[in-house]
Amino acid sequence: MHRSSATATATDPSSVELFDRACRRLLGYGTVFTDAVLETIRAEVPYYADPVLAPPDVRETVGTGIRHGLETGVDPGRIVDVERFTRELGMRRAEQRRPLDEVLHAFRVAGSEVWSGMIGVVEREGLGDMRLLVHVAELVWKSNDRDAVLVADAYRQVIEGVAGRHAERVRLVLAALLETPHDPDFARNAADVLDLPLGGRYAVAVAEATPPYGRVPRTAPEVRGIRVLRHAWGQRVVFVAHLGNRPLEAFVSGLAAGPGLRIGVSLEVTGLGSLARARDLAGVAVRTCRADGEVVRLDSRLPDGLLVSRPDLSGELVRQVLQPLYELEPTDRDLLLDTIGVWMECGGSTVQASRYMFCHRNTVLNRLRRVEQITGLALSRPRDLVRLTLALDAHRLLGPAAPAGSAGSVADEEQRRRRPA
Secondary structure, eight states: OOHHHHHHHOOOHHHHHHHHHHHHHHHHHTHHHHHHHHHHHHHHOHHHHOTTTSOTTHHHHHHHHHHHHHHHHHOGGGHHHHHHHHHHHHHHHHHTTOOHHHHHHHHHHHHHHHHHHHHHHHHHHTOSOGGGGHHHHHHHHHHHHHHHHHHHHHHHHHHHHHHHHHHHHHHHHHHHHHHSOOOHHHHHHHHHHHTOOTTOEEEEEEEEEOTTTOOOOSSOOOBTTBEEEEEEETTEEEEEEEOTTSOHHHHHHTOOOOTTEEEEEOOOEESGGGHHHHHHHHHHHHHTOOSTTOEEEGGGOHHHHHHHHOHHHHHHHHHHHHHHHHTSOHHHHHHHHHHHHHHHHTTTOHHHHHHHHTSOHHHHHHHHHHHHHHHOOOTTSHHHHHHHHHHHHHHHHHOTTGGGOOHHHHHHHHHHHTOOO
16 A cells, blocks of 8 residues: 555555555554454454464454555555564464464454454545545555465565574484483473474384485384384484374384395383383394395394394304304305205295205205304204304304404494494
8 A cells, every 4th residue: 555656556646545545544443453453354254253373462463464555555654664563473473383375364354454454434424525535446455465475475484594593403402312211301301302202102214225226214214003103313214203192013014124224123111211222222123134125123123133232242153152163164054054054934834945945855954063063052952052043143144254343343333333423
């Protein structure tokens, strides 16, 4: 509603004068007119009728906005007040997290009511020929639309800035929770920042890419009923899942490990303060993966988890149990290790193992006896069988270097595993 624009289009000066008189007269109504506009906004925009959702300053902003608009109609130099107000309004509503669509709806309803008020006051009070208002109607609505754009632009700028700052804060808080346990006060503040329950049910998954072509997921998986947060952690990615009332398996089933990727899932933990422990457990789980494409739950591989958690002790176990086999020719050694491994996977059945290995049952029996002779263990003795099983698993998990494991290598592994994100 700018007189300078009106004079540029309306060739009849009397139309501008009528517009001026109408603005002055509406200004004279004061709060009576602005209250009527506010009631119309509440009637047509339900969001603003809700005492909880509506901005607490809505009466003030409606009154100020109408006053600035009408004063600009009288004095075009006041346009700076309108621009400043509309930008501040957009910023304020963004900070209050009010929906932009509702804000613009209310803004346009107010503009419509002001224009209707002008028509009404000209007609009721005989301020002039109403037909003259047609010449300025287009300019009034263009002004209203332009101011709405200013509101929206300011709103979006704030939202983008707030979103960026909030995202960075979420990242830092989540990283801190995953790195080390924290005191209850920090956990409570973290719950507010992350919008997660302090004592909820959680699980953590660690996805690790294997070179040279493996790539970690760039987004968090979408799992119905489970909120999942993603956090980059060195060459790995960590997923924090708030399980809610869903089982752990629901989260696991939503994870996919393609070529060049391995994923380990922690045990279920309670509370945000347990996320650091859950991350450690997920890191253990991913180290028990035997091939790319695996998604491993730690609770399904607890013995393997124990082995990879202490590679020094696992290496010593391999050395004590399997060292005599390592002294054989590689071909002979591998044949015996494969045979004992297949026999164990077949539940100790020599018949099934022979079928799997395409050989006679007696051949399997002879190889098993050789293993007993070389290692000094008896497969019929439970404790010997446990030692052999664990040593063989350690050999598979840690590789041929396992017998050379040392305390130094463990320290290096722990340092790598706990490297800050």
